[in-house]
Amino acid sequence: xxxxxxxxxxxxxxRMIPVxxxxxxxxxxxxxxxxxxxxxxxxxxxxxxxxxxxxxxxDYFQQIMNIAEEHDEASVAWKTKNYYKQIGAVMSQSCIxxxxxxxxxxxxxxxxxxxxxxxxxxxxxxxxxNRESIQTAxxxxxxxxxxxxxMHLKENRKGTVLxxxxxxxxxxxxxxxLGQYVGKKIASGIPVFVGxxxxxxxxxxxxxxxxxxxxxxxxMFHIPGVTVEAKTEEEAFxxxxxxxRIVVTNRELEETEKELQTATSPVSVVILGCPHYNLDQMAxxxxxxxxxxxxxxxxxxxxxxxxxxxxxxxxGHTQIIQESGAHLVVDTCIDMFCWNNLRDKTGMTDxxxxxxxxxxxxxxxxxxxxxxxxxxx
Amino acid sequence: xxVKCHKLAKGYGEGEALVSKDPICFYLVEPKTGVVREKGHQxxxxxxxxxxxxxxxxxxxxxxxxxxxxxxxxxKNAPKAMIVTDVEPVLLGSAVLxxxxxVDRLERNPFEAIRSGDFVKVDADKGSVxxxxx
Numbered sequence: 001x002x003x004x005x006x007x008x009x010x011x012x013x014x015r016m017i018p019v020x021x022x023x024x025x026x027x028x029x030x031x032x033x034x035x036x037x038x039x040x041x042x043x044x045x046x047x048x049x050x051x052x053x054x055x056x057x058x059d060y061f062q063q064i065m066n067i068a069e070e071h072d073e074a075s076v077a078w079k080t081k082n083y084y085k086q087i088g089a090v091m092s093q094s095c096i097x098x099x100x101x102x103x104x105x106x107x108x109x110x111x112x113x114x115x116x117x118x119x120x121x122x123x124x125x126x127x128x129x130n131r132e133s134i135q136t137a138x139x140x141x142x143x144x145x146x147x148x149x150x151m152h153l154k155e156n157r158k159g160t161v162l163x164x165x166x167x168x169x170x171x172x173x174x175x176x177x178l179g180q181y182v183g184k185k186i187a188s189g190i191p192v193f194v195g196x197x198x199x200x201x202x203x204x205x206x207x208x209x210x211x212x213x214x215x216x217x218x219x220m221f222h223i224p225g226v227t228v229e230a231k232t233e234e235e236a237f238x239x240x241x242x243x244x245r246i247v248v249t250n251r252e253l254e255e256t257e258k259e260l261q262t263a264t265s266p267v268s269v270v271i272l273g274c275p276h277y278n279l280d281q282m283a284x285x286x287x288x289x290x291x292x293x294x295x296x297x298x299x300x301x302x303x304x305x306x307x308x309x310x311x312x313x314x315x316g317h318t319q320i321i322q323e324s325g326a327h328l329v330v331d332t333c334i335d336m337f338c339w340n341n342l343r344d345k346t347g348m349t350d351x352x353x354x355x356x357x358x359x360x361x362x363x364x365x366x367x368x369x370x371x372x373x374x375x376x377x
Numbered sequence: 378x379x380v381k382c383h384k385l386a387k388g389y390g391e392g393e394a395l396v397s398k399d400p401i402c403f404y405l406v407e408p409k410t411g412v413v414r415e416k417g418h419q420x421x422x423x424x425x426x427x428x429x430x431x432x433x434x435x436x437x438x439x440x441x442x443x444x445x446x447x448x449x450x451x452x453k454n455a456p457k458a459m460i461v462t463d464v465e466p467v468l469l470g471s472a473v474l475x476x477x478x479x480v481d482r483l484e485r486n487p488f489e490a491i492r493s494g495d496f497v498k499v500d501a502d503k504g505s506v507x508x509x510x511x
Binding site: 002003006007010011025026027029030031032034035053113114115118130131132133134135136137150187188213214215216217357 | 383384385386387400404433434435436437438439440441442443444445446447448451463464465466467469470471473474
């Protein structure tokens with residue numbers, strides 16, 4: 001409670017309000033362990049549905065590596081995971097919980113950490129959440145309350161920057177670049193995107209949300225006529241003028257993409273699924289790899305949530321992906337001890353977020369299709 | 378020179394100032410040395426250990442700020458205090474839990490009032506920042 005009161009006072013919040021749901025972006029690392037251990041040892045338990053982020057699928061990785069080699073990090077992750085279970089968190093182990101394991105309603109006050117989830121909940125669903133840290137989200141999950149500040153107040157949910165989009169946004173990857181550029185350019189505030197010709201797909205939203213919070217600290221955005229709290233541009237800005245305006249053309253996206261490339265030698269590992277691939281992305285991947293085989297000397301990893309994998313199994317995507325020689329992993333974050341053996345390898349990913357936090361050496365970043373072409377014979 | 382400020386995370390800290398116009402993500406700081414490893418960052422190659430950091434705001438994911446600060450704390454390389462111009466909850470929560478004083482709303486623009494190398498005292502509880510020019 002002391003933590004939440006400190007946050008509330010810092011933001012001049014008049015009182016606490018109830019929340020129905022929380023999502024703790026469990027990282028399985030020291031900061032996470034520090035706080036969840038305090039809660040578990042203090043006998044705390046989650047009052048409201050509190051889902052968790054991916055840590056690591058220990059059962060799976062036990063079979064393919066010697067976990068003891070990464071003992072320090074692995075034991076932190078293991079202990080953390082168990083403490084979450086102990087306090088009654090929902091072990092969703094997914095960074096896209098708003099699609100399946102924990103779905104807020106429009107107008108519902110919640111406490112969702114996981115930087116890629118916060119903007120999705122606020123913008124696409126119209127739930128109300130601040131850009132929580134793991135600790136404040138956990139505290140909210142345990143107490144069922146959060147301070148009334150920030151995104152819980154209507155007046156703070158209006159747009160601040162007009163973002164005129166002139167670039168082509170044909171795939172999921174272009175939305176990652178858009179998020180990366182806008183996050184870096186405006187750093188904070190609420191962008192209002194105009195000029196987007198088609199309603200984004202779910203995976204495009206996911207990529208945009210993720211990158212806005214890698215290069216920036218952005219809790220919400222509007223796409224007038226599309227996202228739920230802005231039917232028009234005027235409504236997005238609540239009648240005010242934008243504080244700033246920026247334009248994003250293909251040139252900005254190309255330059256942003258160049259910034260990510262650090263590879264100077266051939267790629268030997270490809271990692272996809274940061275954030276976790278949803279079912280559409282699994283379908284797209286299956287189509288791309290069907291009938292092909294992963295090259296010799298290459299390893300190919302795909303991350304998703306357990307619930308998505310279940311549906312991918314039923315759709316036949318899992319079988320196609322595994323037959324190609326790619327490895328499908330669940331419950332796991334790319335920023336984990338189980339990837340440490342990649343540290344000297346040149347990697348490739350379609351996720352600038354994965355490249356940013358990477359556990360591997362130099363990196364190439366490109367869209368899914370390019371990643372597959374690099375990985376397969 | 379002494380200016381008023383607004384307490385975000387309580388406590389007292391003093392040390393040499395290190396000023397950055399770039400937002401900071403503590404996960405991109407090497408825990409064993411306190412050196413910023415983020416490519417292209419204004420503080421790249423510089424150490425935050427024991428410093429009074431002045432920067433606009435935190436950035437990046439909801440987990441890593443806390444992980445970064447806890448790792449720095451464990452290695453005794455954490456900053457002594459932090460002064461920001463734009464607070465966001467992830468940095469704030471991390472500062473509260475790692476007991477690193479954090480303040481904002483300085484009476485004077487901190488980027489004008491403080492230069493890297495100045496000696497700065499941050500008293501979050503009293504709501505004041507004292508700067509001694511180097």
